[in-house]
Amino acid sequence: MQPVRHPLRSERIWGLLLASPALFIIGVFxxxxxxxxxxxxxxxxxxxxxxKWVGLDxxxxxxxxxxxxxxxxxxxxxxxxxxxxxxxLALALALALNQKLxxxxxxxxxYFLPVVTSMVAVSIVWEWIFxxxxxxxxxxxxxxxxxxxHWLSDPATALPALVVMSVWKSLGTNVVLFLAGLxxxxxxxxxxxxxxxxTGWRRFWHVTLPLLGPTVLLxxxxxxxxxxxxxxxxxxxxxxxxxRSTTVIVYWLFQNAFTYFKLGKASALAYMLFxxxxxxxxxxxxxxxxxxxxxxxx
Amino acid sequence: xxxxLGLTTLWIGALLCAAPFLLLITTSxxxxxxxMAYPPAFWPSPLTLDNFRKAMGEGALWRWFGNxxxxxxxxxxxxxxxxxxxxYAFARMSFRGRDVLFFIVLMTMMVPVQVNLVPLFAxxxxxxxxxxxxxxxxxxxxxxxxIFLFRQWFMGLPKELEDAARLDGCSPWRFFWTVAxxxxxxxxxxxxxxxxxxxxNTFMWPLVATHADHxxxxxxxxxxxxxxxxxxxxxxxxxxxxxxxxxxxxxxFLFLQKQFMKGLMDGAVKG
Numbered sequence: 056m057q058p059v060r061h062p063l064r065s066e067r068i069w070g071l072l073l074a075s076p077a078l079f080i081i082g083v084f085x086x087x088x089x090x091x092x093x094x095x096x097x098x099x100x101x102x103x104x105x106x107k108w109v110g111l112d113x114x115x116x117x118x119x120x121x122x123x124x125x126x127x128x129x130x131x132x133x134x135x136x137x138x139x140x141x142x143x144l145a146l147a148l149a150l151a152l153n154q155k156l157x158x159x160x161x162x163x164x165x166y167f168l169p170v171v172t173s174m175v176a177v178s179i180v181w182e183w184i185f186x187x188x189x190x191x192x193x194x195x196x197x198x199x200x201x202x203x204x205h206w207l208s209d210p211a212t213a214l215p216a217l218v219v220m221s222v223w224k225s226l227g228t229n230v231v232l233f234l235a236g237l238x239x240x241x242x243x244x245x246x247x248x249x250x251x252x253x254t255g256w257r258r259f260w261h262v263t264l265p266l267l268g269p270t271v272l273l274x275x276x277x278x279x280x281x282x283x284x285x286x287x288x289x290x291x292x293x294x295x296x297x298x299r300s301t302t303v304i305v306y307w308l309f310q311n312a313f314t315y316f317k318l319g320k321a322s323a324l325a326y327m328l329f330x331x332x333x334x335x336x337x338x339x340x341x342x343x344x345x346x347x348x349x350x351x352x353x
Numbered sequence: 354x355x356x357x358l359g360l361t362t363l364w365i366g367a368l369l370c371a372a373p374f375l376l377l378i379t380t381s382x383x384x385x386x387x388x389m390a391y392p393p394a395f396w397p398s399p400l401t402l403d404n405f406r407k408a409m410g411e412g413a414l415w416r417w418f419g420n421x422x423x424x425x426x427x428x429x430x431x432x433x434x435x436x437x438x439x440x441y442a443f444a445r446m447s448f449r450g451r452d453v454l455f456f457i458v459l460m461t462m463m464v465p466v467q468v469n470l471v472p473l474f475a476x477x478x479x480x481x482x483x484x485x486x487x488x489x490x491x492x493x494x495x496x497x498x499x500i501f502l503f504r505q506w507f508m509g510l511p512k513e514l515e516d517a518a519r520l521d522g523c524s525p526w527r528f529f530w531t532v533a534x535x536x537x538x539x540x541x542x543x544x545x546x547x548x549x550x551x552x553x554n555t556f557m558w559p560l561v562a563t564h565a566d567h568x569x570x571x572x573x574x575x576x577x578x579x580x581x582x583x584x585x586x587x588x589x590x591x592x593x594x595x596x597x598x599x600x601x602x603x604x605x606f607l608f609l610q611k612q613f614m615k616g617l618m619d620g621a622v623k624g
Contacts, residue, residue, distance in 0.1 A: 069525040070446030077439035077495035078454065084473065084492035085461045091472035102475060148366045151359040164610065165367040168374060171606040171613075173554035175572035176599045179579050180377050183588050189393045191376055223370070228617065235618060255355070284465055287556045291576055305467050313561060318471050325468045336463055 096323040101316045113323035122299065122307065129214060130303045134282040136218045141278055142271065145226055149233035150259070166227035174224065174287035181220045182207065182292050210300035213293050217301060220288060225281065229274050236270030237263075269346045276339045280332050304328055381405065381592035388589050404593035414594055416567055417574035422601075424489045424559075424570060425552040431494030432548045433541055439495070440503025440540075441529050445515065455504070462497035466557065474561050488562040489570065493552065499544045502619060506540040507533060543616040546609040553602050571598045 096113055100106035117123055148166065152159060169177060184191045185206035193203040206216045240263070248262040264271075286305040289295055295302035295310070302310075304324065312321035380388055381404050382397040408414055442448070443455045473492065474483075482488040510533060518528045556572040563569055569577065575598050579591060606613060 066446045066525060067448045070442040070448030070451065073438040073442035073446070073525075073529065074448075074454065077435035077500055078458075080435065080492070080495035081458060081461055081497065084476070085464070085469060085497075086457065088469035088472035088476065089461070089464050091475075092468050095471060095475075102478070144366075147362060151362040151366075154356065154359055156359075162363050162367055163614075164607070165370050167606065167610075167613075168603065169370055171550055171554075171602050172599045173556070173572050173602065175554075175556050175576050176595045177373075179575065179591060179595050180373050182579075183380065183592065184373060184376065186586075186588070189389060189391070191372075194393060223373070226366075226370070231614060231617060280465075284467065286467075287572075290556075290560075291579065308467055309470075309557070312471050312474075318475070322471050325465075325471070329465060329468050332465055333463065 092322045092325055095319055096326050098319045100318040102318055106319070109319065113319045114327075117320060117323055117327075122302070125299055126302050126304055126307045129299075129301065130283065133214060133218060133285060133303055134279055136215065137221055137282045138275055138279055140218065140222045141226065141229060142275055144222065145229035145233055145274070146271070148226070148230045149237055150263075152230065152234050153237040163227070163231065166230050168227075169224045170227040172224075175291055177220065177224050178288045178291035181216075181223075181288075185216055185292075207293055208297050210298050213297060213301050217285070217288055217292065221282065221285065225278070229278060232274045232277075233267075233270060236267055236274075240266050269342065272342060273339060276335050280335055283328065283332060377592050377596060380589050381596050383589045385587055385589055404589045405597070407590055408594040408597060413566060413574060413578075414597060417569050417571045418597070420486075420489075420568060421553055421571040423486065424493075425549050427490050428493040428552045429545050429548045431490070432496055432499045433544055435495040436499025436544060437503045437534055437537060437541070438529070439500045440505075441507045441533055443500065444504045444507035445510065445533075446525065455500075458497045458500055462501070470557065470561065473558075477562060482562075484563055484565045484568050486568070489559055489568075492558075493548075496548070498547065502540050502544050502616070503537065505619070506537050510536065539612065539615075542609060542612040543619070546605060546613045547616050549605055550602055550613075553605075 095106065097108060097110055098106035099109045099112070152162060187193060187203055187205045187208075190206075192206065193201075196202070196204065204212060206212050244266065245258070245262060248258050284305055285303050286309065289301050289303060289306045290309070293301040295306050305328070308321050308324045308328070311317045311324060379395070379397055382400050382402070383394060384397075384399075384401055384403070387394045387397060439458075443451060443458075477483060477488045477492075480487075482491075514532060515528065518532060523532075554572060555570075556576070559570045559573045560576070563573065566574075566577070575594060578594060579586075582591070
């Protein structure tokens, strides 16, 4: 009989071997670029020549760029409008779904069709909806006696139009997350509230919503992170215009990198975005940890 | 919520979600004249398949379709394979640096793709991969989400199973392939549909990594097709091409819905 090898020794080798293909790919194509991006942010580089170290110049010139405040304002406006519309609608639909209902699966599937469709395809369809000549939205307006609107070529309506489409696209995700939150609420509290005479709107406002608070915040942060990264729709539908009214941060980053070939500036911009999103993620993790502890304590 | 009010809300929501798809399909079945008529036609009459014939008659659309299928299938296979192996190692084996490595992997999940865009393009350019399938496939052969998903799954595997196999002289490699992996079909399905949809719909990276028409994936090709008719847009033709592009994603989703929802929860609640 052969001597049995110590299991732990072979495990050490096998463990690394099994993990190595994934670690190699992630190391080379994900971790390395993330670190490189940070360094490129301190250089002047057009991709062809050698990168030249310029210290904080990219950051200072970004902050001094007259486009920068415009881009920040556009991005924040987009995120805020998106969050308000998205959270209210998703919560309403989740509340409506949170009952014993036949055909619940049908509704959930319907809400998910936009989620699984590519943003490029969705953007093209909505361009047709927003089309000033014969587009569906202006036709509906005309029924009600409204004047045709140039949705995507008017600086006043282009960004809100993109927001509406983005809400439509991602609503299903947040409905499902809210529904999961609603179903996890303690049934006794809701029932006792009903016994106390709190029904309908009052019960929602004073009992359900406060209990759902953590879920709303988590879903909101996830949705906000997504909204900050908006790019595809802008690229297809408005090219950042008219008059830069839809130039959000990622679109400007893309222009800096692949239109103006200012890779240093693009990387600096990328790290600014990264800092904001990392901050949001950190808030999310901290809050979640605290809530999980509270639940365990009570 | 009041039952009638609830149902009304649900139906309005469903109609609003479905309406753009309805418009997509009706427009794709119209002639150009009908779509541009004033007042515009709501329903295609006569119904025509000419737009589909024309869209699919263009070799380019099929080429893009094939590219998308190729990239999606290979990255799904790659992610499942590398993710299962690494997830198993992180869950069940002890090796030097395991916890640090797993932490780093989780951290990469937090980095927005835009941060990596410039250096990744520089790297791919240096490798001579611009306008190749490698550029579209290889960076996506492994991912943190897959590793995380499989690690969760394998952590639930009973320890006795491993001990018994070890006594029988079964090597960790064989145990992984013949015992552990076959139990993990739910994780395989979840990661499969996530990666398929991610690959099928992704736009920014293939837009940057490919310039030649014959290497475009569907989203990039569709965007170029749309841009090519900036002056006068043939909406019915464009809608037909768009329909062709989205049908596979919707079919895959309808089949693997349950797994998709599960993955969504795992990603949002735990990840």
